[in-house]
Amino acid sequence: MDKLIINGPNTLSGTVSISSAKNACLPILAATILFPQDITFNKLPNLSDISFFVQILESLGAGTEGDLDKKTIYSARIDKTTADYDLVRKMRASILVLGPLLSRFKEAKVSLPGGCAIGSRPVDIHLSGLEKMGAEITIEKGYVHAKTNGLKGADISLAFPSVGATENLMMAAVWAEGITTLDNAAREPEIVDLANFLIQFGTKVEGAGSKQIKIHGRALKDYKNVESNEYQIIGDRIEAATYVIAGLMTNSDIRVQDFSPQHISAVLDTLTEMGAKLEIDENGVRTLPSGKLKGTNIDTAPFPGFPTDAQAQLMALMGVSECSSKVSEHIFENRFMHVPELVRMGMDIKLDGGSAIISGVDSLECAPVMCTDLRASAALILSGLVAEGETHISRIYHLDRGYEKLFEKFLALGAKIQRVKA
Ligand code: EPZ
Numbered sequence: 548m549d550k551l552i553i554n555g556p557n558t559l560s561g562t563v564s565i566s567s568a569k570n571a572c573l574p575i576l577a578a579t580i581l582f583p584q585d586i587t588f589n590k591l592p593n594l595s596d597i598s599f600f601v602q603i604l605e606s607l608g609a610g611t612e613g614d615l616d617k618k619t620i621y622s623a624r625i626d627k628t629t630a631d632y633d634l635v636r637k638m639r640a641s642i643l644v645l646g647p648l649l650s651r652f653k654e655a656k657v658s659l660p661g662g663c664a665i666g667s668r669p670v671d672i673h674l675s676g677l678e679k680m681g682a683e684i685t686i687e688k689g690y691v692h693a694k695t696n697g698l699k700g701a702d703i704s705l706a707f708p709s710v711g712a713t714e715n716l717m718m719a720a721v722w723a724e725g726i727t728t729l730d731n732a733a734r735e736p737e738i739v740d741l742a743n744f745l746i747q748f749g750t751k752v753e754g755a756g757s758k759q760i761k762i763h764g765r766a767l768k769d770y771k772n773v774e775s776n777e778y779q780i781i782g783d784r785i786e787a788a789t790y791v792i793a794g795l796m797t798n799s800d801i802r803v804q805d806f807s808p809q810h811i812s813a814v815l816d817t818l819t820e821m822g823a824k825l826e827i828d829e830n831g832v833r834t835l836p837s838g839k840l841k842g843t844n845i846d847t848a849p850f851p852g853f854p855t856d857a858q859a860q861l862m863a864l865m866g867v868s869e870c871s872s873k874v875s876e877h878i879f880e881n882r883f884m885h886v887p888e889l890v891r892m893g894m895d896i897k898l899d900g901g902s903a904i905i906s907g908v909d910s911l912e913c914a915p916v917m918c919t920d921l922r923a924s925a926a927l928i929l930s931g932l933v934a935e936g937e938t939h940i941s942r943i944y945h946l947d948r949g950y951e952k953l954f955e956k957f958l959a960l961g962a963k964i965q966r967v968k969a
Pocket of ligand 1: 569570571573640666667668669670671672673674707708709710711712855856878879880921922949
């Protein structure tokens with residue numbers, strides 16, 4: 548297993564281009580199951596999660612062609628409706644094939660996704676919504692078995708604005724008879740990107756990005772191939788937030804581009820409140836040397852609130868800011884795995900139930916640390932950039948799931964970073 552060695556402290560400079568969004572790619576790759584034609588994606592990010600998902604589509608019978616820069620999925624060839632455990636266990640987002648398989652093939656067998664480091668990650672909201680649309684669902688031997696005589700549009704009110712459940716139900720609604728209305732729907736930019744994909748392939752979707760989404764179901768037998776079959780996924784807002792915070796933590800002048808800053812307004816507002824000097828335009832953000840920032844308090848929340856996926860990274864910044872800060876995590880029950888590792892690097896963080904109290908310190912110590920989950924890993928990188936001396940970061944396969952070319956991108960920004968065989 549590789550590890551990263553960062554020799555700190557660092558000052559960064561230059562421009563970093565943000566890759567396509569992992570959390571938009573995954574549901575949109577699942578949505579290719581719905582449309583029996585070839586669909587081409589430009590610039591899919593080179594991430595292990597994306598490669599796994601393409602493998603899942605292939606295991607269902609889809610043909611694929613090309614590399615990640617230009618990948619074509621031939622979903623007319625899909626002829627299986629079982630997503631097997633071996634692949635699903637590697638990535639819980641595989642549950643997103645359930646809705647499209649059920650909608651197009653009237654049946655699906657998908658391994659129940661396990662929990663993960665940050666929480667139990669149940670799928671009850673996904674399943675109850677599908678049942679309201681006429682699916683018969685049983686769970687046997689760790690698999691979700693779903694079948695239907697044909698899904699029907701339904702009025703579904705989500706108990707929580709779950710991103711994955713919203714996505715699964717939007718996809719299930721495409722070949723359902725009648726209109727499906729999702730109330731208390733997730734509003735994340737990735738939901739809007741999925742809706743735009745469904746719209747490009749002929750589905751009428753209204754209200755994506757708001758709390759109520761309406762999907763007008765159609766009859767699969769009437770489907771006609773869509774000529775303009777190329778799609779470009781939005782920039783990864785969480786990757787972008789990570790690099791903006793890196794620029795501020797290292798008191799650097801860098802430009803982070805090829806994403807929509809409005810997708811991380813809550814993050815940028817928080818950073819500005821902390822005293823960050825940012826230049827924001829419609830395609831990126833420039834960080835200016837802002838010195839030591841002031842602490843603040845944040846609560847993670849569904850979009851447009853502060854994103855849970857940027858919580859660990861902000862905590863790292865708070866750890867070297869003035870005064871004290873408080874981070875309250877409301878989305879996942881165990882998303883403070885980064886805290887013990889940050890404390891090993893000299894940060895002063897105390898946990899109090901679902902909150903962390905951070906007292907800013909003047910400097911960090913290099914220490915051997917270990918990645919535990921994707922976003923926690925990013926927090927360790929950020930801290931290693933600032934710590935005096937060599938920080939050794941192990942188990943970086945977590946990073947490879949969600950940060951394309953992270954090592955190369957930080958190297959290009961001037962970081963003293965090496966990737967070595969552990
Ligand atoms: C998506 O996960 C993202 N993953 C997560 O990003 C992100 O943290 C999360 O949304 C919240 O924004 C992808 O898009 C692939 P949820 P998802 O369903 O869909 C509970 C990353 O780092 N819940 O909105 O699984 C659930 O337990 C990852 O890129 C139910 O109780 O998130 C959690 O507490 C991590 N029942 C909360 O809702 C359900 O049926 C939010 O989950 C579904 C969810």
